[in-house]
Every structure is written in structure tokens, then in C-alpha cells.
Amino acid sequence: MRTAWIDASCGVAGDMLLGALTDAGAPLAAAQAAVDAVVPDTVRLTRETVTRAGLRATRVQVELLAADQPHRSWRDIKELIGRAPAAGLPEPARERALAVFARLAGAEARVHGAEPQDVHFHEVGGWDSIADVVGVCAALHRLGVERVTASPVAVGSGRVRAAHGELPVPVPAVAELAAGWQVFAGGRGELATPTGMALVTALAAECGGLPPMHLETTGVGAGTRDTPERPNVVRVLLGTAPAAGADSGGPGTAVVLECNVDDLDPRLWPGVLTALLAAGAADAWLVPVLMKKGRPAHTLCVLAPPGRAQALREAVFRETSTLGVREYPVHKTTLERTWTRVELLGTELPVKLGHRDGVIVQATPEFEDAARLAARLGLPVRAVLTAAAQAATAAGLTPGTPLPPGTAPQQRNE
Secondary structure (H helix, E strand, O other): OEEEEEEOEOEEOHHHHHHHHHHOOOOHHHHHHHHHHHOOOOEEEEEEEEEEOOEEEEEEEEEEOOOOOOOOEHHHHHHHHHOOOOOOOOHHHHHHHHHHHHHHHHHHHHHHOOOHHHOEOOHHHOHHHHHHHHHHHHHHHHOOOOEEEEOOEEOEEOEEEEOOEEEEOOOHHHHHHOOOOOEEOOOOEEOEOHHHHHHHHHHOOOEOOOOOOEEEEEEEEEOOOOEOOEOOEEEEEEEEOOOOOOOOOOOOEEEEEEEEEOOOOHHHHHHHHHHHHHOOOOEEEEEEEEOHHHOEEEEEEEEEOHHHHHHHHHHHHHHOOOOOOEEEEEEOOOOEEEEEEEEEOOEEEEEEEEEEOOEEEEEEEOHHHHHHHHHHHOOOHHHHHHHHHHHHHHOOOOOOOEOOOOOOEOOOOO
16 A cells, blocks of 8 residues: 655645645646645645755745635535536545545534634635645545554644734644544644645644655655754655555454434534544444334444544544444455546446455446546436446456456555
């Protein structure tokens, strides 16, 4: 599994993380294309090589091209990201960006006592933060990163001036986003921004030291200031590592968190599941149940890597009305996965292959891509899925056949 470990031991900000990923090999043009898909003709990304406390690093700057940018709400940002063309913002990058801003919205809503959809961002809702979040998610996609982990985060100390006046460090939004994560002061000043903290906690599956991996490359991203006593940088170490769970609680182990809820507005459940997946859950689902006195309810189930159990437990309490969470260990047996493409209706459609020892066990067309193709062509989704399954069979992607040569495990190329 292609894994990125974020070293945030000197702090983290969105532009620093984008610089580190660019330094690790992500094309800046891909990040620019993704940003242009969301906010066209608004910003320009540039890069330069700098030194921070004597260390070489890449600094990415976000330059404003269009004046009078508004303080957008989470509702506005979600619409902008949702309608961005897939050619510029591939679906995996879109999903990651939405997850990051969902965390930001939840944190800002709690800090200001508002509903997440109606929160109007200031620093974190500006054009620069949209560029940082979307750019980072696009860079991860271009690097083929399937799993992200991160170190404890240095958040800083002292006080800082913000849109709401002078605030203590860590600022309230960073403190809210850091719930369930390991943090420490690490120095004077604001070392972690809300955007940086949201990127780390939304994208990383767990908090800890460098996981076992075959190291391929390292990227170093620079912050604005050069402080002699502390390198103002974020590092990203990129390589191939065992599948999630193999190094956190034993091979194939996971934890299931459960709770029964009978008093939550059912319209909130999709957002709850999205928030849990963004917080690092391997899966999250609902089971309808009938509780005492004949009350209809749902059992919320969360499949968690052991290293994320505490953070996900806190997320369940935060996102739902439950008063308790039960949990138990489970053993997982998973197939290795890879992506390939088949020609279909004048285009190409991704097919997910589950395999073991180089032999295909499952071949499944990706539903979301099939649904988008069906909408574009004015066809029923069922017809596109059937045609895709037939195309996969015609291409020899059937159970029991060898994996196609050159297929990269855990990679999906848009």
C-alpha cells in the first residue's frame, strides 16, 4: 500500500503540506488544475526552493488573481467542490477535500455555536485555504497515496491575532480539531493552523511514529517564517507499507464500535457516517433495530483500526446523541486490491480487482463512475453496470484468471 507519513513535529499548515508533497514529486500543475476546477481564475500556485534553519525546503505560495473574495460558508464550499469537473478534480481528491472541509465546518460550528452548514469561515474559508486543501488532496491523488498517517502535532504556544481578535494558541478551532489526536506545544507562536490541523486529522488514518515502509522519497515543505531555533517545515515520507491494521494491533485486527440511538434526527445520519469515515474509520454503517417500548432506532457500527479507536470513539460522542459506546476486537481477512480500466461506450471505466497470490478473486465495476457515465449518456445505471461487467469479462478480468501484467496494487489512476 502506497503510504505517506506526515511529520508535523515542527507544526503544520496547508501551504507547508502542499510544499512537502510537491517536493516529494507531485506536479504543481496537477494541484493548480484541481484548484482551477473549484475556483477558476482566482489563484496561482508558485514554488521556490528556500532554507529553514539551514534545511532545504520547497515553499508553495498562493497568489490571489481575483480581488474581493467572499468569506464563504461550508454550504458554498461544498457546492463549489461538488460541481468541479472531474477532469480537473478527480473523485478521490474531491472526496478527501470534502472530508477536510467537513471537519473544519464542524470545528468552527462548535467554536462559534452555529450550525455547520451555515458557518461562515474567515481565515479557513478564504481562497488560500481552498487552494491549500484542494491542492493537497490533488497532490496525494497524483502520488498514488492510498493511506496517510501522521506524527503528533506541534501546535505552539502564546497568543496570536485573528479575525476575532487576540486568541490563545492553539486557537480554538485548532484545539477542537485536535480532539483525539496527540499534540504538544513545540515552541512559541502559532505552529499549527486550522487548515493544517484539519488536513492531518481528516486524512490520516492514525497518529504515531513512522510506520514500517519501503521508503521511496521524502518531501520537505516550508512555512513563511525562518526561525533559527526550529526548522519551520513539514516533512512527508512516501513509500510502500503493509496494509492498514497489519502494524496496529496485530495482523488483520480491527475494533468495532457500536451504539444504539433512537433520538437522532434521521436526516443527520449521512453526515455522521461521512464524518466518521473522514476521522479514519475503515467503514461505518447503520442497522435498523427495535428497542424497548417498541421504539424504532439504529445501531451505529464503526470499523476502526486499533490506532484510531479512541479518536473515533470521541467522534461518535460528538456527532450523535448516544450516552455510551461498546466495542470489541475482530479479525479481518482482506483481499489485495488494485484498479484497472475497461473500454466502454466510447470511454474507459475503472474496475476494482480483488486478488490473492496474483489471481483475480473479484472484479467489480466502480458504481460511482458508472453512475456518472450513465447520467452523462442518459442511460439507466443498471444498463451501464451490466455493460461494464460484460466488458470486464471480455477483457479477461474474471475470477480465477491471473492479474493483468503491470497492474499496481492499491492504485487508481484517474
